[in-house]
Amino acid sequence: MPLPRMKTNRRYASAQQFAYEELRHWILNGPLEPHEVVRDVEIAELLGVSRTPVREALIRLGQEGLVEASASRMTRVAGLPLDRAPHLFQVGATLDAMAAELAAPKMTEADLQLMESLHESLGQTTAPERLSALDEEFHLVYYRRAGNPVLIELLESIDEQLRRIERHSWGYRRIQKEAHEEHRTLLDALRAGDATAAGEAARVNWLRSWERGAEVFNSRE
Template identity: 35%
Template sequence: MRASEKAYTTLRSDIVDWRLPPGTVLAEVELSARLGVSRTPVREALARLSAEGLAEPQSGRGTVVSGISLDHVDELFELRSALECRAAELAANKRDPEVFLELHRQLGDAGRLITDADPARHDYYRLAGELDTAIDTAAGNHYLAQALKGLRVHLVRVRRLSKDNPARLRDAAREHADIALAIANGNAVVASAATTVHLDNSLRRLLAGRAAP
């Protein structure tokens, strides 16, 4: 892996997972020492992160991790709906049924993954990520997949601002299972509708979290 790619991958992961929270100064010298690379790869990585909206220049401080809030979450979901519904339709037309039947089975049993023993819900979110990947692969549209990849980064960061509600996550798992089954059955209309239902419920939950004291 190239030094700039290594720096970018590490910093991107740290930002998305909030190991580097919003407002953190991304100083080239310190990052170079921490990552074990020269300043040039770090500079290239910061340029890529800035292009993705994960970092931004701030007067007097250099480059910092960009801020994020729930104020514009509805705009994110408008774009998400357009992209994910279309991806689900394409996946339903091109899918490997066995892949999505297995995801349907696992998601239907996902309630057991949402426990207090895993407060970050890593196992559940990993499974949801597997569904995203399967849909992207089945859809077979490189540009659509790239657009969704960039969008999901910001959605993961937004999710950290809201409280994970176990009951809502269990509902979300069932919604994901419905999407997987519709795709497995090759029903593009139902796959898109199931995706719409899931996104609408997810947005309502996020907005409710924003309104809560």
């Protein structure tokens, strides 16, 4: 199990919360991969805590569907939620389009400059984890400008459920280039204040993201 070196300076209310958040981050963002065995003794040693909070953290992660017990009673990282993915992307496309439409007439120059900077970074980066993070930051700029906190909560929930799938898709250069072009179209529409065009660009980006992801996973079968 290739666990990372500990670098966090964050403070936690309890050892269980510490173990939970670190493990959850590793599952969603790497290096832990689907179906990989998770050994509580190794994690406890790495985190500098006892095995009890690690076991409690694994129970919470199991309730969230991120880890599961195998037939041999070993704990493994859960497989990717590919059965839910097309539905999540479909709903996400509609919600993201709504956010872009609401945000288009409200975008500030500072918003647009930030998105330009993030778009430039997206074009210069090839590391999947970094691309995934930049993509989330790019979309979050206009989510916030949309001014609808419920919409943001729903989109962030969907983004989080799809993060592991997106991380695998970002590893392909063709996908990186196509997504970069789609982000350019979206950004241009937001700069023009064109709500209809921005909504359509956001919707297409989400739907194409799943089409590309499905191609990747189907090719592995």
